[in-house]
Amino acid sequence: MGVGAEVVDLTKSFGDQTVWSNVSLTVPAGDITVLLGPSGTGKSVFLKTLIGLLRPDRGRVYIDGQELTAMNERDLYAIRQRCGVLFQDGALFGSMTVYDNIAFPLREHTRKTEKEIRRIVGERLELVGMSGDEDKLPSEISGGMRKRAGLARALVMDPELILCDEPDSGLDPVRTAFLGKLIAELNAETGATFLIVTHDINTARTLPDHIGMLYKGELIAFAPRAEILESEEPVVKQFLNASLDGPIGMAEEKDAEDPLAHAGAAP
Numbered sequence: 001m002g003v004g005a006e007v008v009d010l011t012k013s014f015g016d017q018t019v020w021s022n023v024s025l026t027v028p029a030g031d032i033t034v035l036l037g038p039s040g041t042g043k044s045v046f047l048k049t050l051i052g053l054l055r056p057d058r059g060r061v062y063i064d065g066q067e068l069t070a071m072n073e074r075d076l077y078a079i080r081q082r083c084g085v086l087f088q089d090g091a092l093f094g095s096m097t098v099y100d101n102i103a104f105p106l107r108e109h110t111r112k113t114e115k116e117i118r119r120i121v122g123e124r125l126e127l128v129g130m131s132g133d134e135d136k137l138p139s140e141i142s143g144g145m146r147k148r149a150g151l152a153r154a155l156v157m158d159p160e161l162i163l164c165d166e167p168d169s170g171l172d173p174v175r176t177a178f179l180g181k182l183i184a185e186l187n188a189e190t191g192a193t194f195l196i197v198t199h200d201i202n203t204a205r206t207l208p209d210h211i212g213m214l215y216k217g218e219l220i221a222f223a224p225r226a227e228i229l230e231s232e233e234p235v236v237k238q239f240l241n242a243s244l245d246g247p248i249g250m251a252e253e254k255d256a257e258d259p260l261a262h263a264g265a266a267p
């Protein structure tokens, strides 16, 4: 079953650059949530902060009601065991076969026998449609297959919370749709909670139960999908329509300094 996550008044900076501040939201247990936002608004940083890979400057993070921001490394490690992460590029080890990549968390973090590991890896490979590819190296499979292998590895420890950072980047529209369907099926089958960062509007329009959006250092929207899809908020509307007209410009920094950057939205 899935576990929920919650952040309260979360702020993260690097030096004097504040990535986002005072972000509060709840990722509901067992649901699929999508996080949107222009490039560089800190979506990846948010995922990393949520599972304690980065420490926030201020605020609190809870997973399954337990406060990560108050935990020592040992407890953090234990809670991370309950999370699966799919990074942007699949992050497979290039020198290991697909099989060894997927087996890696089990060998590293459990005392399971190789026989048990073979069964679990086989099941996950089947789930992502990659049975028969286990002996290949990451360099010998396509980008889409690397994503699916990364997803299989993220699933191997039966995670209750799965974070996916642009699982569809670099995929063609049909493969993106297949990956979305796979995530929906996994969610239905395992009940795991998904938080997905994507730039794919079609995925955002069809897959999630909830949508959040980061813009200029703030969480400007977080609501059930239907509500966001009908939102009149100019940034949300422009983003979901992939429109040139609206507050979002090429450079976030330029937008912030230049009031005329909003001129595109004017009648």
Ligand SMILES: Nc1ncnc2c1ncn2[C@@H]1O[C@H](COP(=O)(O)OP(=O)(O)OP(=O)(O)O)[C@@H](O)[C@H]1O
Pocket: 014, 019, 037, 038, 039, 040, 041, 042, 043, 044, 045, 046
């Ligand atoms: N470890 C780090 N040290 C310093 N700055 C960082 C670090 N990680 C990220 N940043 C900065 O934080 C900001 C947000 O980066 P992040 O990768 O989270 O954006 P994003 O919304 O995921 O972008 P994209 O959609 O392009 O992947 C960027 O300005 C980035 O340079």
